[in-house]
Amino acid sequence: MANTHHNLIILxxxxxxxxxxLYAARARMDHLLIEKGAEGGQILLTDWIDNYPGFPDGISGFELAEKILAQAKRFDLNSMFANVTSIELSETVKRLELDNGDSLSCDCLIICTGARPRPLGVPGEKELTGKGVSYCATCDAPFYRNMHVAVVGGGNTAIQEAAHLTKFADKVTVIHRRDELRATKILQEKAFANPKIDFIWNTTVTEIIGTDGVEKLQLLNRDQTTSELSVDGIFVLIGVLPNNDMLPLDVLKADEGGFIPTDQETRTVVPGVMAAGDIRSKEVRQVINAAGEGATAVLAAEQYLTNLS
Amino acid sequence: MASDKVKDVSDADFESIISSDTPCLVDFWAPWCGPCKAIGPVVEALADEYDGKVSIVKMNVDDNPATPGKFGIRAIPTLILFKSGEKVDQVTGAVGKAQLIELIEKAL
Known part of the structure; x- marks a missing residue:
C-alpha cells in the first residue's frame, strides 16, 4: 500500500x-477519499432530482453523482474503495482500520458516511426482501409492470417514488400513518392528481405476508381496526438510519438516533473531526445541504491543519 | 463497472454456465440501478479472489427477462449462488463484501 498517512481523510x-x-483536491491538500461501494451514495437510489440548482430540467441521481465525481477528478481527486471497520479518534491522530487488515491515519477526518433506508421492522419484511419488499423504487419499479404496489411513507421520498412507480404499476397505494402528507406541496399536488395513486390514511403495516413473494399486507388503522390489502409489492420509504457502525459514537457524542452533532462549521466535539451530509444530526437532509456541508467541512479542515503547523 | 473477470451471461447461455462443475455466482443487474453500480467493485474484487474456485458472472435483466422471471427476481441487485445447476442461496441489495463471502462459501 502507498502512503498510509494523509493530512485529510474523507470517509x-x-x-x-x-x-x-472536490474542494480538498482543488485546494491541493494531501487528501484521500474512501468509498465502500460506488461514488454517489443515496442519490443513486433517487430516480430524479428536481431541486438541485443549475439543472433547470432536473437530473437523475445517477448522472448528478457522475458529474460531481468527474468535477472532483478534474482536480486529481485521490480516492480508493475500501471498507472501514473501526475508527480511533484522538486529538492528535485519527486511525482507521480497514476490513483487509490495513490501517490508515490522518490529522483531520471528515465523516460523510451518510444514511440508508429505514426498514419497517415487521414480520415478513426480511424474508420477502427482494421478493416484493423493496427500498429503492428507482431500482425495482420496472419489475412491477401492470401490477399493484404499496408505498409506505408520507415524506418527499415516498411521494416522489410513488409517482415514479406509476410509470410501470397499474395502481399504487400509499399507506401513511398520519392523515396528511409531510411531502412538499408540489409533490402532493402531483400525487393527488394522479389517477393511479390512492391513499390509505392513519394506517400502519403490521405484517407482510407471502410465500415466494409478497401477496398481502396486514394493516392496522389508528382506530384499532385491522384489514388486509392484496399487493404484488411494497416499497418502504419511511426515512433513514445513519451509517455509523464504524464510528466511535460515545466519543463523537452521537444523538439518540445515532447521528453526529456538529457546530455550524461542521466541527464535531473531537478537534480535527468534521461531519457532513446525512450523518450529521440535523433536520433537513437534501442533496444541496450535503454538498454545502462538504465544502464547509474542508474549509474547517484547512483552518485546523493551518493551526496545527 | 466493466470487468474482464465478471463475464456477461444471457438467457441463452445461462443454463450451460450454472450447470458447470464450478459453482457459479450470478449478479442480476441493470444499467439504471444505482445500488447495482455500488456493488460492482465488490463483485469484481471477489471474482479475483475466487478465480478458479467460483465463476462470478453478471446478467443484465433488461436484455434478459426470462431468467430473472424464472427465479422470481423482484429487486436488483440480486445475487444467486448455483452449484451443479441448483440454486444454493441468494442475497438482495447492495450488501457488503462479508455478506457476499458468506454466500459464496456455502458452495465450497
Whole structure:
C-alpha cells in the first residue's frame, strides 16, 4: 500500500464526501477519499432530482453523482474503495482500520458516511426482501409492470417514488400513518392528481405476508381496526438510519438516533473531526445541504491543519 | 463497472454456465440501478479472489427477462449462488463484501 498517512481523510463518497473531495483536491491538500461501494451514495437510489440548482430540467441521481465525481477528478481527486471497520479518534491522530487488515491515519477526518433506508421492522419484511419488499423504487419499479404496489411513507421520498412507480404499476397505494402528507406541496399536488395513486390514511403495516413473494399486507388503522390489502409489492420509504457502525459514537457524542452533532462549521466535539451530509444530526437532509456541508467541512479542515503547523 | 473477470451471461447461455462443475455466482443487474453500480467493485474484487474456485458472472435483466422471471427476481441487485445447476442461496441489495463471502462459501 502507498502512503498510509494523509493530512485529510474523507470517509464516504456521496454528495457531501464528493464535494469535500472536490474542494480538498482543488485546494491541493494531501487528501484521500474512501468509498465502500460506488461514488454517489443515496442519490443513486433517487430516480430524479428536481431541486438541485443549475439543472433547470432536473437530473437523475445517477448522472448528478457522475458529474460531481468527474468535477472532483478534474482536480486529481485521490480516492480508493475500501471498507472501514473501526475508527480511533484522538486529538492528535485519527486511525482507521480497514476490513483487509490495513490501517490508515490522518490529522483531520471528515465523516460523510451518510444514511440508508429505514426498514419497517415487521414480520415478513426480511424474508420477502427482494421478493416484493423493496427500498429503492428507482431500482425495482420496472419489475412491477401492470401490477399493484404499496408505498409506505408520507415524506418527499415516498411521494416522489410513488409517482415514479406509476410509470410501470397499474395502481399504487400509499399507506401513511398520519392523515396528511409531510411531502412538499408540489409533490402532493402531483400525487393527488394522479389517477393511479390512492391513499390509505392513519394506517400502519403490521405484517407482510407471502410465500415466494409478497401477496398481502396486514394493516392496522389508528382506530384499532385491522384489514388486509392484496399487493404484488411494497416499497418502504419511511426515512433513514445513519451509517455509523464504524464510528466511535460515545466519543463523537452521537444523538439518540445515532447521528453526529456538529457546530455550524461542521466541527464535531473531537478537534480535527468534521461531519457532513446525512450523518450529521440535523433536520433537513437534501442533496444541496450535503454538498454545502462538504465544502464547509474542508474549509474547517484547512483552518485546523493551518493551526496545527 | 466493466470487468474482464465478471463475464456477461444471457438467457441463452445461462443454463450451460450454472450447470458447470464450478459453482457459479450470478449478479442480476441493470444499467439504471444505482445500488447495482455500488456493488460492482465488490463483485469484481471477489471474482479475483475466487478465480478458479467460483465463476462470478453478471446478467443484465433488461436484455434478459426470462431468467430473472424464472427465479422470481423482484429487486436488483440480486445475487444467486448455483452449484451443479441448483440454486444454493441468494442475497438482495447492495450488501457488503462479508455478506457476499458468506454466500459464496456455502458452495465450497
Amino acid at each position: 464516504g463518497g456521496g454528495p457531501a464526501g464528493l464535494t469535500a473531495g
